[in-house]
Structure formats: C-alpha cells, structure tokens
Amino acid sequence: MYLSQKTQLRLANLITIIAEGEKKTEIFRQVLAEQKMFEPYTAFKRLDQLRTGELTVSDLVDFLMDNKITVSKAQADYLFSKLDQNLDGKITYPDFVKAILPKEDSRLRQIASLRDSYALEVNMLLPTEVEWGLSKVFSQEVQNYSSIATAQEILTGSADFTSLDALRCIDQTLLGYITIETLSEFLKQNGVRLSFDDLLAFFRVVDKDSDGKINYSELLEAITFTPDYFQQERQIVAELKKSRERIVQLEKDKEEINVLKRSRERIDELKKSREYLDQLEELKRSREKIEQLEELRQSRERLEDLKKSREVQEALKNSGEKTQDLQKSRERLEELKKSRERLNQLEELRKSRQQMEELDELKKSRERQAQIDELKKSRERLEDLRKSRETLQQLEKERKNQEKIEEQKKSRERIEELQKQRKRIEELRTYQEALELQKKEREELDLKRSQERLSELKKSRERIDQIEALRKSREQEKTIQEIKQSREKIEQIRESELRIQQLENQRRSIERSRELEKIERDLEYERQKSQERIQRLELEAEIERKQRERVLDDEINFVQSRIYDTPKRRY
Secondary structure, three states: OOOOHHHHHHHHHHHHHHHHHHHHHHHHHHHHOOOOOOOOOHHHHOOOOOOOOOEHHHHHHHHHHHHOOOOOOOHHHHHHHHOOOOOOOOOOOOHHHHOOOOOOOOOHHHHHHHHOOEEEEEEEEOHHHHHHHHHHHHHHHHHHHHHHHHHHHHHHHOOOOOOOHHHHOOOOOOOEEEOOOHHHHOOOOOOOOOOOHHHHHHHHHHHHOOOOOOOOHHHHHOOOOOOOOOOHHHHHHHHHHHHHHHHHHHHHHHHHHHHEEEEEEEHHHHHHHHHHHHHHHHHHHHHHHHHHHHHHHHHHHHHHHHHHHHHHHHHHHHOOHHHHHHEEEEHHHHHHHHHHHHHHHHHHHHHHHHHHHHHHHHHHHEEEEEHHHHHHHHHHHHHHHHHHHHHHHHHHHHHHHHHHHHHHHOOOOHHHHHHHHHHHHHHHHHOHHHHHHHHHHHHHHHHHHHHHHHOOOHEEEEHHHHHHHHHHHHHHHHHHHHHHHHHHHHHHHHHHHHHHHHHHHHHHHHHHHHHHHHHHHHHHHHHHHHHHHHHHHHHHHHHHHHHHHHHHHHHHHHHHHHHHHHHHHHH
C-alpha cells in the first residue's frame, strides 16, 4: 500500500469528521428553516447593516458578537469562504441562500424560500428563535473548522503522508478521481462505516464543482493543512491589479475626452465654414440682384434711346433730304452702343472672375490651415502617447523591480517558515501518540454527547411533529368554520341578490312610468306649441288678407278716380 495503516486510519478519521460536521450543520439548517419567522432575505438584511448588497467578514463577526460568540480571524475567514459559494470574494444574496437553506430536504428549502419578507430596520434584531438558529449554523461551521484543522494537522504530520498517495489509496481502480463507491470501499477497509447520507455530506463539502467526482485538487484542499501565508501578498497583487485597471480606465477616459474635444473643435470649424459658405451664397445672390438691376437700367436707357430715335425719325420725315445722313449716323450710334455694352459686359466678367479666383484662393488657404492644424494636433497626440508610453514603461520597470524584491523577500520568508515547520513537525512527532490517546478519549466523549444530542433532537422532532399535527387539526377546524361562515354569507348574498333584483324590477317599472309621463308632457307641450304656431299663422294670414283687401280697395278707388276724371278733361 502507498500509506501505512496508521496514516490511513488518520485519513479515514478526517473524512468522518468532515462528513459528521456537515451533517450537524444540515440539522441546524433544517431547524432554522422550520421556524415560521425565518425568511432568507430578511436574515440577509440583518447581517447587511450598511445595505450594500454584499456581506464582509466584519459583518459576520459583528453578528456573532451580538449573539455572544467569539471567533478568531482564521475562523472568520473560513466562515466567509464557506458562505462564498461562487468564490468571487463577495457574499451576495444568492450565495447566502445556497449556504443557509437546507440541502437534503427540498420541501423545507422551498417553503423557506417562498415565505414573504418583512421590514427590518438598521440595527434591529431578528426574532429570538431565528437569531438563535442562524447563530447556531455559523457556530457549527466554526466548530467544524477547528475539528477539521486539528485532524489535518495530525494527518499532515505523518512521516509517510503525501496527498498523491492519499488519492491513490482511495482510488484503487486508478480512475484519476474519487467516487462514492471507491470512498466507501476505502472506509470499510479501515473499519469505518458511514451511511450513504454521510458520504453525500462529505461530497457536498469537498466536491466544489458538484460533478459527483473528487479530483486531486479538491482532495488536496480538503485533507491538507496549509495555512495561508500568502494572504497579504494576494491582497497586494489584487490591489495592484485594481490600480492597473484604474490607470487603464483613466487613460481610456482621457482618450475619450481628447476625442470629444477634437470633435467639438471640428464641429466649430464646420460651423464657421458653413457660416462662410452662407455668406458666399448671400454674396452670389446679391451679385445676381445687382446684375438684374444693371440689366434693368440698361433696358431703361435703351427705351430712352428708342424714344429719342423716334423723335429724330419724326423730325427726319419733315426733312426728307437729310434722311440718308441721319440713318447712317443712327447706325453708327447703335454700333457704338453695342460696342460699349460689350465692353461693360467684358469688364463685369473679368471682375467676377477675379472675385471667384480670390474666393477659390481663400478656400484653398483655409483648407491648408485646417490640414496644418490637424497635423499639429496629430503631432501633439503622438507626443502625448510617447510620453504616456514612457511613463508606463517606467512604471512597469519599477513594478518589476518591486516584484523581484518582494519575491526575494517572500522566498526568504518561505525558507524561514519551512525551517520552522520542520522543527514543529519534529516536536509534533514526539507527542503525537499522547495526542492520539487524548483524541480517542475525546472522540468517545463526543460520540456519547452526539448520541445524547441525537436523542434530544429526536425528542424535539417528535414534539415538533405533535405540535404540527395539533396545528393542522386546528387549521382544519378553522377551515371548517370558515367554510360554514362562507356558506352562510353566500346564502345571505343570494337573498340580497334576489331583493336587489326585485328592487331593480320595481325601479325599472317606475322609470318606465316616469318616461311615459315625460313623453305625455312633451306631447302636450308640442301640441300647445303647434296650436300657438297655427294661431300665429292664422293671424298672419288674416293680416295679409286685410292688407291685400286694402291694396285692392286703393287700386279700385284709383281706377275709378281715373275713369271719372277723363271725360271732364275731354270736355
């Protein structure tokens, strides 16, 4: 065999201690989950007094101190690592729930997780039974740590012990990992009999990835006693990483700020160029307007010349002899005018061309200035980058030098610590036998105490079952009474509904009668209105008839007067 029989017994003892500790904590988890006032989120808020959403080692220590439980720094760190399920250095609410809720009883876990949370102010305690149950879970974890640490020290103190040989002793089939079957076989060979639940508890603690297999690294972490000598170094490395990330983030922020500044400058330049182009367009429009005005002026001058020429033609008609000379002079004048107009147009074109050339030169000069500015900015950027690179190189050199110095210091400290460990191992070998005897006596006492505790727990379980049965019977009686009351209420509601229907029918009949009365009133009102209208129309008809009769009488009188007056005039 790879290990001696004595070392194998020590290894089996360590495995049993881990399994029994997990079983004890599971019992306390179930007792905590059975409390009606226990709710995981409220318990998490009790520990998270600062309401940061994360728990620290100081939060756990403060909670244990409130419940009169003192722990060392190593025990507090172990408790923190047990609660940190995803190993990210933070205890969040999901980590807390996974560590606190029962792992064997899914019904209790579901009941506890479905309870409604209640308000809990800062510096306010949980109910007494919940506070006691949560503190018991944590204190059991601390006790597990102390017992496991002592067993690890004894195992690693063996002269022929190595972690690889321990794996080979358990994994006799040479699979490269440990299963429940191989572990149970190893324990049976060494006279230790654990139940299937105990083996599952051991795997729940050691199997970190929960794949049903224990590999070499997981076994090494579980059975070897390795004090964390490099905790300060890890903290320093973590702080250095954080500082590097901060420096990188600051550099990125600076680059973004520079990009934003450059974009703003470009936007300002574009705005200025747009304003300049708008001014150019306004100048072009003004030039077009000026040209139109000049054309109008020229057209007016032409009209005036035409008027003058007409006057001259009229004068020439009177003087027929001078017509030919005048025609020649007119033709010459017209040719001269055309030549002048052409010269004016050529001058205007030349001026416009000169202005366009000046504008093109201005545009080119501005583009050159913009290119020059961009080149200057790019040079400045390159200089800044070069300086930042130089600073980063200097920082990296300093960091490397510091790391080398720290590594030298660490190597020296490690050598000194190894020498101290060797001395301790030699001292431990002398009184290992005495410790083993004392441990056997302690184990016997622990077994007796555990049996007494189990009997007490069984009695408490029986009492709890009786209480639950009484509670269920009371709840059933209450439900029966509530059903009776609900039936009576339903009958009352039905009677009230019948009354309501009768009242609604009466109301509807009353409303119908009221509507009929309203309709009759409206009809009478309309009848009265129609009679009044008829009377008004009759009066208007009589008045019109009388007026027509008067008009007819007047016409008749007028006609008669005309008839009677005519013979008198003839005579």
